[in-house]
Amino acid sequence: MKNSIIKLSHVSKIYQSENISFQALKDINLQINKGEFVAIIGASGSGKSTLMNILGLLDKPTSGSYELDGLSVARLGQDTLANIRNKKIGFVFQNFNLLPRTSAVENVSLPLIYAGISKKDRDIKAKGALEQVGLGEKVGSHPNQLSGGQQQRVAIARALVNNPEVILADEPTGNLDSKSGTEIVRIFQRLNSKGHTIIIITHEPEIATHAKRIIKLKDGEIVK
Amino acid sequence: MNFTEVVAASLKSIVSNRLRSFLTILGIVIGVTSVILLTSLVSGLKSYITDQIQGLGSNLMFVIPGRVGGSRSPGGIQANRLVMQDAINLTNKLKGSADVSAVVQKTATLKYSAKNDKGAAVFGVQANYPKLISIKIISGRFFNESEAQGGKRVAIIGATVKSNLFAGGSPLGKSVDVAGVKYSVIGEVGPRGSTFGVDMDNTILIPLPAATRQFGLDRLNTIYISAFKAEGVKDIQNRATALLGKRLSEDDFSILTQEQTLQTISQITSVLTIALGGIAAISLIVGGIGIMNIMLVSVTERTREIGLRKALGAKQRDIRNQFLIEALTLSGLGGIIGIVLGIVLSLVIGRFFTTAITWWSIALSFGFSMLVGVIFGVAPAIRAAKLDPIQALRYE
Numbered sequence: 001m002k003n004s005i006i007k008l009s010h011v012s013k014i015y016q017s018e019n020i021s022f023q024a025l026k027d028i029n030l031q032i033n034k035g036e037f038v039a040i041i042g043a044s045g046s047g048k049s050t051l052m053n054i055l056g057l058l059d060k061p062t063s064g065s066y067e068l069d070g071l072s073v074a075r076l077g078q079d080t081l082a083n084i085r086n087k088k089i090g091f092v093f094q095n096f097n098l099l100p101r102t103s104a105v106e107n108v109s110l111p112l113i114y115a116g117i118s119k120k121d122r123d124i125k126a127k128g129a130l131e132q133v134g135l136g137e138k139v140g141s142h143p144n145q146l147s148g149g150q151q152q153r154v155a156i157a158r159a160l161v162n163n164p165e166v167i168l169a170d171e172p173t174g175n176l177d178s179k180s181g182t183e184i185v186r187i188f189q190r191l192n193s194k195g196h197t198i199i200i201i202t203h204e205p206e207i208a209t210h211a212k213r214i215i216k217l218k219d220g221e222i223v224k
Numbered sequence: 225m226n227f228t229e230v231v232a233a234s235l236k237s238i239v240s241n242r243l244r245s246f247l248t249i250l251g252i253v254i255g256v257t258s259v260i261l262l263t264s265l266v267s268g269l270k271s272y273i274t275d276q277i278q279g280l281g282s283n284l285m286f287v288i289p290g291r292v293g294g295s296r297s298p299g300g301i302q303a304n305r306l307v308m309q310d311a312i313n314l315t316n317k318l319k320g321s322a323d324v325s326a327v328v329q330k331t332a333t334l335k336y337s338a339k340n341d342k343g344a345a346v347f348g349v350q351a352n353y354p355k356l357i358s359i360k361i362i363s364g365r366f367f368n369e370s371e372a373q374g375g376k377r378v379a380i381i382g383a384t385v386k387s388n389l390f391a392g393g394s395p396l397g398k399s400v401d402v403a404g405v406k407y408s409v410i411g412e413v414g415p416r417g418s419t420f421g422v423d424m425d426n427t428i429l430i431p432l433p434a435a436t437r438q439f440g441l442d443r444l445n446t447i448y449i450s451a452f453k454a455e456g457v458k459d460i461q462n463r464a465t466a467l468l469g470k471r472l473s474e475d476d477f478s479i480l481t482q483e484q485t486l487q488t489i490s491q492i493t494s495v496l497t498i499a500l501g502g503i504a505a506i507s508l509i510v511g512g513i514g515i516m517n518i519m520l521v522s523v524t525e526r527t528r529e530i531g532l533r534k535a536l537g538a539k540q541r542d543i544r545n546q547f548l549i550e551a552l553t554l555s556g557l558g559g560i561i562g563i564v565l566g567i568v569l570s571l572v573i574g575r576f577f578t579t580a581i582t583w584w585s586i587a588l589s590f591g592f593s594m595l596v597g598v599i600f601g602v603a604p605a606i607r608a609a610k611l612d613p614i615q616a617l618r619y620e
Contacts, residue, residue, distance in 0.1 A: 058535060058614050079539040086537020097532045097617065101240060114537035119229065158536070 004067075005165055005197055006032040006055060011064030013050050013220075024050040026220040028064070032199065034165075037192040039208035040201045042217035049170070051217065052201045056089055056168050057081045069165050086114050090159025092169035096151045098143040104130060104154045105139040111162045129157035133187055149180030156187055160196075167191065169200045173207055185210045230546055234553040248518040249558030251511025252593045256562025257569065258504035259589035260581065263497055264570040268578035270493040277485055281357050283454050285461055285481050287314075287447035287468070292478040304443040305476045308436075310468055311447045317467050322451045322460050325350045325357075328435050329445040334428060335401035336389040344385055345427045346402060348435025356450040364396045364411030372431035379407040383415040383425040402428065405438050449479075457481055501585070505592060511558065512596035519551050519604035523611075530608050531616025544609035551601025552594060559593035 013025040024047045032038055042048045053059035054066065057073060066074045069088055073081065085091075090111075098107045108126035117125070127139055133153040143151055152172060159167050169188065173181035185207055192198050192212075200211060208214050216224040238245040289304040311326035318324060328348040334341040351369040354361070367378045379400060386395050395409045407430055416424040435441060449464060451457045461479050468477050480488075523530070530543055563586055570579045 053614055056535070058617075079541075082534060082537050082539045085535060091535050093532075093617070097528065099529060099532070110533070111536040113229075114533075114539070114542060162537075 003034040004031050005034045007067040009065045011061040014062045024220050037212045038199045039211035040215045041208045046217040047220040048201050048217050052170050057085050088165040090164040090167040092155050092159050092172045094171035094174040096155045103140050108158045108161050125161055129161040133157045148176050152184050166197045230549045234550040248514050249554050251514045252555050252558030253562045255508030255511050256559050256589040257566040259501050260566025260585050261569050262500040263585035264579040264581045266493050266497045267580040267582050271580050272578040273489050283451040283457050285449040285479055287479050291475045306444045322449050323356050325352050325448045326444045327446045328441040330439050332403040339389045341385050341388040347429050348432040349429050350432050356448045360414035361411050362414040375433055377407045377434050378410045380411040380429040382413050382427040384423050508596050512600035515554050516600035523604050523608045527616045527619040530611050531613045534613035540609040544605045547605035547608045548601045552597040555593050555597025559590040
């Protein structure tokens with residue numbers, strides 16, 4: 001299909017430690033198209049984090065193929081993968097992962113640094129991204145001056161800033177109260193309506209209902 | 225991220241961790257400071273001694289008892305076999321091409337009325353002494369040949385003796401007691417400073433025959449030979465060696481030219497510089513270990529940051545460079561503080577001793593501190609660069 005952004009074919013992941021091997025993913029076939037809003041749900045140990053790492057190019061499948069935006073990425077080297085992550089994937093983490101003692105705008109600029117963009121352009125883009133998540137007033141604030149919800153919005157701005165193909169969010173509401181969580185989900189919905197492809201990994205069925213498509217994992221297999 | 229931005233970011237993190245950063249770079253600071261300070265002291269010493277030797281007189285040679293240098297320097301105390309007859313022989317032999325002047329030396333207590341000057345150096349010298357050795361008679365005069373031969377007890381005193389005994393008043397015509405014998409002061413010498421902490425002004429010059437008689441000195445401490453022409457120095461050294469060699473064995477005397485003396489001093493100060501600089505450089509290495517230690521701690525502390533940066537697109541070399549530049553910023557900062565401190569301390573100490581700050585020591589110690597930063601920064605930086613982003617992101 002033309003507008004396929006992610007295509008996994010027969011992807012397996014086996015963790016090998018000494019004499020125990022554990023199959024985290026079993027023969028996963030998955031296609032996600034441009035503009036989709038997908039929630040991947042499953043209990044802990046279902047393999048959703050492993051899937052997330054593979055989708056985010058942080059980990060490589062043991063077997064199978066992965067095409068990201070038409071490019072086969074399963075066998076690429078670390079630095080090439082870093083480059084692709086930088087350009088095509090925006091990450092949102094459960095624990096925000098903002099740099100302490102660093103202003104919101106500098107945190108958002110981080111991916112742009114590795115994209116080789118000048119300080120001046122970085123500042124403009126980062127401020128733009130912060131405005132998109134409703135934090136245009138907080139550009140100079142440090143993470144410890146922001147609430148959890150605001151910190152996660154900074155993290156979303158950081159994921160957005162390099163205009164990636166996919167935004168991958170790993171339990172983005174896991175550390176937030178339900179009000180802030182809803183707010184974050186709304187932001188994702190709004191971004192999706194503007195054309196961003198969004199994949200949320202969550203164990204909360206409540207959050208997943210906001211997505212357009214739900215993929216359920218169990219014991220390393222897609223069950224729905 | 226370009227180089228200046230990483231340096232700016234490193235400086236920011238150094239400033240936000242002031243105490244830790246200060247302790248980290250302390251070793252480098254001490255190392256660079258001491259390299260600069262010690263080399264400036266040794267260089268100052270060298271230039272001071274060189275000035276002193278060059279200032280003694282021109283085309284000068286020193287005949288001294290015993291063997292100096294050479295492959296078989298005999299140990300222990302040797303009998304001094306240099307006598308007045310040797311000086312007389314040299315005078316006759318070198319007439320027309322060089323002046324010769326013999327010196328005996330003794331330490332004695334000087335007295336004038338109720339005042340004492342202990343440990344003054346008494347030099348018994350010949351009347352031609354001022355012809356060979358540049359001394360400045362600031363008042364009065366030197367003694368002449370007939371006074372010397374006639375056994376006159378006259379004296380020319382140094383600045384310290386003057387201030388100790390005469391406290392500002394004119395010493396001329398006064399009678400100073402040298403170890404129990406009265407000498408009449410006929411002149412005074414201008415101040416000359418001190419060498420190796422020895423006061424060159426606590427001296428009194430008296431005629432050699434009077435000194436010989438009073439102290440029973442029949443051995444000479446030095447015979448000065450001053451060639452009339454600079455080109456003649458080597459030839460005269462050879463002729464003097466041959467002449468003295470007739471009566472004395474080669475272990476009994478040495479003839480050093482000013483040039484040879486300067487060379488020897490230059491060798492000694494080079495060895496001193498290397499030894500002291502080397503000791504100081506050890507603290508640079510210790511400082512480097514301090515930097516490595518703190519960088520390793522920093523890599524561990526910032527594991528999640530490293531994971532995050534990698535997830536956001538940092539390549540291995542971006543992370544490696546970031547930590548390497550941080551280590552270099554630390555060592556460079558230590559180097560700069562060390563340079564400033566070294567220069568300031570050298571200037572302060574320069575008020576009491578001669579110091580000469582050498583640019584090569586600044587360049588060398590700074591370069592070495594940067595090298596130490598690279599060497600000890602590489603291991604932590606590589607460790608950081610190799611971290612697995614997934615593990616690093618999960619790190620608590």
